[in-house]
Amino acid sequence: MRYIIAIVGLLLLVGGLALVKASQISMLMGLGETMAQAGPPPEAVSTAPATVETWASSLHTVGTVASVRGVEISGEVPGVVVRIAFESGELVSEGDVLVELDSRVERAQLTAAQVTRDLALTTARRSRELDAAGVETKAQLDADESAVRQASAQIEVLRAQIARKTIRAPFSGRLGIRDVNLGQYLGAGVPITTLEAVDGAYVDFDLPQHDQRDLSTGLTVRLSIEGAGEGTREGTSEGEREGESEGTIVAIEPSVDPSTRMVSVRALAANEQGALKPGMFVHVEVVLAGQREVVSVPLTAIVYAPYGDSVFVVEDPVEPLPTPTTPTGAPVKLARQQFVQLGERRGDFVAVLDGVEAGQEIVIGGAFKLRNNAPVFVNNTPVIEAELEPTPSNR
The missing domain is CATH 2.40.50.100 (RNA polymerase II/Efflux pump adaptor protein, barrel-sandwich hybrid domain)
Known part of the structure; x- marks a missing residue:
C-alpha cells in the first residue's frame, strides 16, 4: 500500500511540473506572437532633406604632371x-x-x-x-x-x-x-x-569623347594633389590650401583615340610654389561655362552595393503601426529603400540624377543598419554637418 501511495504522489508531482512548464511555454509562445506582430523595435536615425543646389558645371578626371621644359644634361664631346x-x-x-x-x-x-x-x-x-x-x-x-x-x-x-x-x-x-x-x-x-623648369607645369589628362563639345582653350582647371596635406603654405594666398592650384587649358587634341574613345587635353599651371612635380598624379576638375541645378544629398546617406546604390527615404506609415511612438514619445516612421543614380561629387555632397526629389527626408546617419520599410524614429542629436568645401583637420 505504501508503494502505491508513493507512486501516485510521484505521478502527481510530475503532472504538476508538466502543467507548470506547459503554461510557461504557452506564455512564451504568446509573447513571441505578440512581438512578431509588433515587429522589430524602431532604429534611431539622423535625417536631412534632399536640397536643390546650383553647381557650376564641371568635369572630373585624373591627370599626370609634365614638365614645361625638361632635359637630360649630357656632354657633346x-x-x-x-x-x-x-x-x-x-x-x-x-x-x-x-x-x-x-x-x-x-x-x-x-x-x-x-x-x-x-x-x-x-x-x-x-x-x-x-x-x-x-x-x-x-x-x-x-x-x-x-x-x-x-x-x-x-x-x-x-x-x-x-x-x-x-x-x-x-x-x-x-x-x-x-x-x-x-x-x-x-x-x-x-x-x-x-x-x-620651375616656372610652370603641364598637366595632361583624357576625357570621354562626348565631353569634347564642352571643351575649349582658356577654360579654368582646378588641380589637387592627393595626400599633400592641408592648411596654407607660406607665400600662398589666404584660403588657398596646400596641394591645390589652378591652371588653364592650352591645347586639345583634335582627334579621338580610336582604342579608348578619349580625347587628350593639356593644361598649364603656374606652379609658383613648385608643388607640381613631373610624373605626379593629380585630380583634375575642368570648370565649364554655365551653371545647373542638381538635387544633392550628403555622401553619408548613400548605401553602396554591387546591385545598385540606394538611400532610405523616411515616410509616414500608410497604415497605423502596432507601436506608433517610442517610449520617449518620438513618432515612429518607416524607412523606404530607394535606388538612385548618382552624379558628380562636391565636398561632402553628391548629386542624385534620378530616384530622389527635392524636399524628401533622407536618412544621413544610421542607414547601414536599415532594411526596406524598417521602423525608425528621428534623432538629429548630434547634428551631422556636411559642407561643399570641407576643411577637416588632421588628428
Whole structure:
C-alpha cells in the first residue's frame, strides 16, 4: 500500500511540473506572437532633406604632371671631368657652368693657331706693301690673305671645341641628382643630371569623347594633389590650401583615340610654389561655362552595393503601426529603400540624377543598419554637418 501511495504522489508531482512548464511555454509562445506582430523595435536615425543646389558645371578626371621644359644634361664631346660647379637639386640660371672637361690640349692648339694667324697677318701685310710697290705678284698676295683667313678659321674651330668642353645650363630651372664625379672620363652623350623648369607645369589628362563639345582653350582647371596635406603654405594666398592650384587649358587634341574613345587635353599651371612635380598624379576638375541645378544629398546617406546604390527615404506609415511612438514619445516612421543614380561629387555632397526629389527626408546617419520599410524614429542629436568645401583637420 505504501508503494502505491508513493507512486501516485510521484505521478502527481510530475503532472504538476508538466502543467507548470506547459503554461510557461504557452506564455512564451504568446509573447513571441505578440512581438512578431509588433515587429522589430524602431532604429534611431539622423535625417536631412534632399536640397536643390546650383553647381557650376564641371568635369572630373585624373591627370599626370609634365614638365614645361625638361632635359637630360649630357656632354657633346668626351673628356675627363676637371670641375663640377653644381650640387644635386640646386636652382640654376640659364648659362651657368655645370661641368668643365679637360681642355688643355685644345687650349695649347689654340695658342699655336693664334701664333700662326699673327704670322699670317704679318706676311699678308708685307705682301700688300710689296704689291703696292709693284714688286709682288697677285698670286702670292692671294695666297697670303688666304692663309690669314684659314688661320682665323682654325682659331674659331678650336674655340668652339673648348666651349663644348664646358657644359652649361640651357635654361633656368632645378637640377636633379648628380650622376658624375670629379676625374671621371665622360663619354659623349653620357647623362650628367636632369634639368626641369620651375616656372610652370603641364598637366595632361583624357576625357570621354562626348565631353569634347564642352571643351575649349582658356577654360579654368582646378588641380589637387592627393595626400599633400592641408592648411596654407607660406607665400600662398589666404584660403588657398596646400596641394591645390589652378591652371588653364592650352591645347586639345583634335582627334579621338580610336582604342579608348578619349580625347587628350593639356593644361598649364603656374606652379609658383613648385608643388607640381613631373610624373605626379593629380585630380583634375575642368570648370565649364554655365551653371545647373542638381538635387544633392550628403555622401553619408548613400548605401553602396554591387546591385545598385540606394538611400532610405523616411515616410509616414500608410497604415497605423502596432507601436506608433517610442517610449520617449518620438513618432515612429518607416524607412523606404530607394535606388538612385548618382552624379558628380562636391565636398561632402553628391548629386542624385534620378530616384530622389527635392524636399524628401533622407536618412544621413544610421542607414547601414536599415532594411526596406524598417521602423525608425528621428534623432538629429548630434547634428551631422556636411559642407561643399570641407576643411577637416588632421588628428
